Amino acid sequence: MxxxxxxxxxxxxxxxxxxxxxxxxxxxxxxxxxxxxxxxxxxxxxxxxxxxxxxxxxxxxxxxxxxxxxxxxxxxxxxxxxxxxxxxxxxxxxxxxxxxxxxxxxxxxxxxxxxxxxxxxxxxxxxxxxxxxxxxxxxxxxxxxxxxxxxxxxxxxxxxxxxxxxxxxxxxxxxxxxDETAALWAKMAFLAPFALLTTRYGRPLGEVRTRHRAELEALVAETAAVSRACGAPADPDRALGRYDAFPPGAKSSMQRDAEAGRPLELDAIGGALLRAADRHGVPVPVTARLVGELRAAGH
The missing domain is CATH 3.40.50.720 (NAD(P)-binding Rossmann-like Domain)
Incomplete structure (x- = not known):
């Protein structure tokens, strides 16, 4: 009991x-x-x-x-x-x-x-x-x-x-x-591509994973590289499989916040990813571009 x-x-x-x-x-x-x-x-x-x-x-x-x-x-x-x-x-x-x-x-x-x-x-x-x-x-x-x-x-x-x-x-x-580090980065490696892409394009996951597949795959690869540099394992193929298994209408919480005009967790997700990449010398060009575009849009 x-x-x-x-x-x-x-x-x-x-x-x-x-x-x-x-x-x-x-x-x-x-x-x-x-x-x-x-x-x-x-x-x-x-x-x-x-x-x-x-x-x-x-x-x-x-x-x-x-x-x-x-x-x-x-x-x-x-x-x-x-x-x-x-x-x-x-x-x-x-x-x-x-x-x-x-x-x-x-x-x-x-x-x-x-x-x-x-x-x-x-x-x-x-x-x-x-x-x-x-x-x-x-x-x-x-x-x-x-x-x-x-x-x-x-x-x-x-x-x-x-x-x-x-x-x-x-x-x-x-x-x-x-492993605390592995747990936190496993979530981050899944969340960051999901949040950044759905918010940047204002579309649910089903559309993002088809219309913007190349960017999704690039983001998954970048976050996996940063995760590994921080000492956590990463499995890009598994991450992509999870995106494909999600309901097509799924929206990230960041996207919902953007739609409602609320402050975004852009710094906690995208900013933290960029800072970790910088500390470890990992190139993340697609992540940097998307974070920059969201910031330029006033987020």
Whole structure:
């Protein structure tokens, strides 16, 4: 029987809201941390999920504007562009012995969190999912899978195993991986081409992978080269196969943000990729061009 946990979710949006609802639905205690209006909505109505994998359900959650008590884990699921401001909702003194689990895009955020919280309790995670908050407390989960990899090179393994079991009890796939660098770059190597191309051309993945196939293949090769230079394995053919398996209407979160006029995680994804390439002397001309074009467009 899975131990019931108390989990805080900073950022109950597409990803955080889905995980909050799934955990609550399985009997775990969930505290969502958000601004006043969102917190009030969640307290009153919970979180409704519409999902091809989990069905449609509404799960009750607690909600507050700030963490005020120790928890077993705090999942950080805000956009990178909002990270600094959002972290004020999680005072280090309130965490107790909690794991801090960032589920952010990019590869540079773990250092930020380890500077603020106990380094040996920061456990970076990556998630493979398409999930969108269409209104406060309403989540549309579009992908037929929800897969999480938990890492943390200095985190006690039993703590990671316990959290993976709690997440796995929801029906999501959760596992502990040994190599944090490999986990973060595996996500980056998939996400960067997807995000940059769908946002640059304003088209869903199905169109991008056919109309702009050469650019997609070049981006995959470039990100794989940077990943290897950073000490992580890379498999370009597997990445391309995953793109081809995705629903054709899939959009990246960066593309959705661009369509909605929200700030983009361009620096956390494209910028971080360029910085890593520069540090290791890896040429990435297609990546550099696309990032430059997006920046020139005002992003």
């Amino acid at each position: 899975t131990t019931k946990h108390t989990v805080a979710i900073l950022g109950p949006g597409g990803t955080g809201g889905l995980l909050a609802a799934l955990l609550s639905h399985c009997g775990h205690r969930v505290i969502c941390l958000a601004q006043d209006r969102t917190a009030d909505t969640l307290r009153r109505g919970g979180i409704t999920v519409r999902s091809p994998q989990f069905g449609e359900f509404t799960a009750p959650v607690e909600a507050d504007t700030e963490l005020r008590e120790p928890v077993d884990a705090c999942l950080i699921a805000v956009k990178h562009t909002a990270l600094d401001a959002a972290l004020t909702r999680v005072p280090p003194a309130a965490l107790g012995d909690a794991l801090v689990v960032p589920i952010l895009n990019g590869v540079e955020h773990p250092a930020v969190l380890r500077a603020r919280y106990r380094p040996e309790r920061v456990a970076p995670a990556v998630i493979r999912v398409e999930s969108t908050r269409i209104a406060p407390g309403v989540i549309e989960h579009g992908s037929p899978f929800t897969e999480l990899d938990l890492a943390g090179d200095s985190v006690p393994r039993p703590r990671l195993d316990e959290l993976a079991a709690a997440l796995g009890s929801t029906g999501a796939t959760a596992r502990v991986v040994e």
